[in-house]
Amino acid sequence: MSGKTVLIVDDEPAIREMIAVALEMADYECLEAADAREAHALIIDRQPDIILLDWMLPGTSGIELARRLKKEETTADIPIIMLTAKVEEDNKIRGLEVGADDYITKPFSPRELVARLKAVLRRATPPGIDAPIEVDGLTLDPSSHRVAANDSFLNVGPTEYRLLQFFMTHQERVYTRSQLLDQVWGGNVYVEERTVDVHIRRLRKALGERHDYLIQTVRGAGYRFSTQPA
Amino acid sequence: MSGKTVLIVDDEPAIREMIAVALEMADYECLEAADAREAHALIIDRQPDIILLDWMLPGTSGIELARRLKKEETTADIPIIMLTAKVEEDNKIRGLEVGADDYITKPFSPRELVARLKAVLRRATPPGIDAPIEVDGLTLDPSSHRVAANDSFLNVGPTEYRLLQFFMTHQERVYTRSQLLDQVWGGNVYVEERTVDVHIRRLRKALGERHDYLIQTVRGAGYRFSTQPA
DNA sequence: CCCCAGTGTTACAACCATGTGACAGGTGTT
DNA sequence: AACACCTGTCACATGGTTGTAACACTGGGG
Structure with missing residues (x-):
């Protein structure tokens, strides 16, 4: 069906697990990473179709990782959805500024997550974009x-x-x-x-x-x- | 809207009930059997899409039932997930040997069960499901x-x-x-x-x-x- | 050959899914 | 503010679909 691969980057194993279960129910394949280093390795290795990226990460922050990914040509067009517990407008703006494609504030329902993810994927996938x-x-x-x-x-x-x-x-x-x-x-x-x-x-x-x-x-x-x- | 029918075979009514509740929440239709005889009758009569089969059963054991089902042409392609309280590698091997499609050790979380079940169904569902x-x-x-x-x-x-x-x-x-x-x-x-x-x-x-x-x-x-x- | 359970066939009324027009709120423009 | 446009929802109309009963037919057993 969808077969899309999703990389989940969050330092909380419980949160990763929750997201993974929700996504697997929706027929996505999940990869998990706890920090920016792990995430980067998986991105290079497995080339996920989309990345769920937590705002707060130990070491390199999520926003920093996003910025770097968007700078590299090989990873620039992988859609990123930012996750954050904070409800600060600032974050949203900064997140989108560095190239995140969408932004979800915790707590969120699995449904919402899947829906947004689906939407971003659809939007970001340009197949035969403008052939009449x-x-x-x-x-x-x-x-x-x-x-x-x-x-x-x-x-x-x-x-x-x-x-x-x-x-x-x-x-x-x-x-x-x-x-x-x-x-x-x-x-x-x-x-x-x-x-x-x-x-x-x-x-x-x-x-x-x-x-x-x-x-x-x-x-x-x-x-x-x-x-x-x- | 899955509509899939699941046959739960376990001699412990409480366990059957727990599983049934979990599966019904996930929109599966459940059938229950306490032993191999009941199970076989239901399989013939209702043709479930997948079978959750307890390892230990009074009378004919779960593994024996699995073996028989896999030998009969009319039931051979119904996926089977074996349930067991024991953590013995032996069982796992023997279970898969007779044709079980997956294997879950008790105790397990409802989530895990549903996830595995879904995975097995997806894997086992011939891609030709949509074929004319x-x-x-x-x-x-x-x-x-x-x-x-x-x-x-x-x-x-x-x-x-x-x-x-x-x-x-x-x-x-x-x-x-x-x-x-x-x-x-x-x-x-x-x-x-x-x-x-x-x-x-x-x-x-x-x-x-x-x-x-x-x-x-x-x-x-x-x-x-x-x-x-x- | 007759009888009867089982099945084929038809008609029909209730029901349900869809078609359709209207309407109120929302948005952006002038 | 007035306007044009779009949207989602409702109420009602319409026609297809469904389950059932009633009757006709069939085949096999006595």
Whole structure:
């Protein structure tokens, strides 16, 4: 599934363990390090996809480690999420300043952690970042952030755009409302599942009769984007 | 939303209960058996997705049961996790020798149990879980949630879809109406057994004359999905 | 050949998932 | 402040789906 590798850097074994369990439940592979030295070794050796980095560390501090990682070319594009017990705005600013991609204050729920991590990973993973996708006269162009049907541009809202983009990059497969909330909304938000229906509706309307067949309802399951009519 | 069924085999009711509670919190359905005989009956009847098997059992020992299960073709691919109070390396080796997929020594934390169980399930779950199943021109594709016959898509309702999916993943074997209710409807619902007949009928109709021979009536017993005409 | 349990088939009412329009709050712009 | 836009949620409409009963049929045993 995800198969992503997460490096957890915290000097508290109990905290590392808690995080690891939560992440493993969500199907991530976990590495653990207690200090900056261990962390650096693992980063070089195992090349994790993302790093959870505690603010406070014995020896080299977390923020210092982050700064160094972001300076080195080979490690600069590994996303970093900073963890901290303090609720000081200062830290947040300094953390993001050195290149952390997100910032979580302890205590946090495992759910929140997983959600944020997921969000950062998705955001940070640029696969074929801006190749336009075209299906049966319907074109979505990420670079211009526009949707066109046979020449004329369509007026789709931000959420509908993300929804359509997700669908066009994941065709021929059913997604439950819950999955769509995770993938399109971002997982860390709480919204009703029925909200998905409404946005589906809006997207269909925006696409017009010419193309709304592409978004298919699978009763009892979810929605599917497919060029082949139901 | 795992929906996986776990069979817990242990002669100590308190331990079964503890495990069951932990697993149910993690959204697994639990079955319980106190000895090998009960266990075997439940395995045949309910076909759990994984078995937690205590080393020590009155009568037939856990290891003996494991050995038998792994010898029978119909049960050989059900993952088994051995539980034991002893910390003897011997047991571990013998346990894995007979085909157990993992091994946990008591006492263990619920977390550890769930984590291991999940790992085993993930590992043991054939990657083909999402792969389309094809039989004589009849194709069921779980990822797109579609059923096709030779090219054209078939219109099957949610229940018929689940029924067909179950049959196609459990071919050449007779299932009673009761078993089908457990497997397809979900065990803890009360519906008339005759309801199965009706859905069988609907599924047959949906499949059309070309394929309805696949679903065969076994008078006095139940139904069977088989490529070989009755 | 008749009878009866078992199964096929149909109809139907209740239910449930989804479609749809409206609305209120929020955000940013002018 | 007024405005346009977007968002999430609700209430209601609609149509598909479901379980059940009722009746027709079948096959095997007496």
